[in-house]
Amino acid sequence: MKAKDRLGRRGEALAASYLETAGLDLVDHNWRFGLGETDLVAIDGSTLVVIEMKTCSSLDFGDPMEGISATKLHRLYLPGVRWAQAHELRFTGIRVDAVAVLDNGTGEPQIDHLRAVS
Template identity: 35%
Template sequence: MLFRWIAPWRKPQSLGLRGEAAAARFLRKLGYVIIARSDRSKLGEIDIVAVDGRTVVFVEVKTRTSSDTAHPSDAVDAVKQAKLTRLALSYLRRHNLLECKARFDVVAITWPATATQPTIEHFPNAFEPTGEFQLFS
């Protein structure tokens, strides 16, 4: 009852945040353990950090309302990959996880404004670490 009274004044969640939440639910169903969401450092932000078996997985989530112009995963270009590599290395250092296996996944979400549920595509091991920070095994 209280929620229905408050709902009209509640700010709607952004498309990006809804996409990250949907991606986290999707990955949990696959057996991933989510250990961090929206992890920020001075270098930027990692959308999701998860564990799949014995591998630390850095997940970049891209959410769009349509894929008419380009697929959401196309936004993870070489520049973004280099940035994610630096962010991942920083995360592994901060948490003393440099000896762990790590990889990068991309979750592409298409969520039209009229749809209640998104279309989710998961790309495990989407790219190799790039730049000078290739410390992954």
């Protein structure tokens, strides 16, 4: 496995633990459908939450949150609707969150969670 893939998986695991501690119920990882993929899917009360992730090992190329485009976040509503349909579940709303993880492997990772970003 490539170092980039290992970093991404570690970041996703760190984010998942963080989000669960924050009270979200994670229900899916890397869910794919015909037009794309979601990084994480969670339930927050009666709201379905689609989460876009970005993990970086340094700030050399900017903050990891900068790697999550507004266009990408806007496009995550459709996967949320499709996920709910595929699992035959209904929610009062769909929210898109962004999570950025900065992890250089030597210290405590930094996790930034922005709710309802789009």
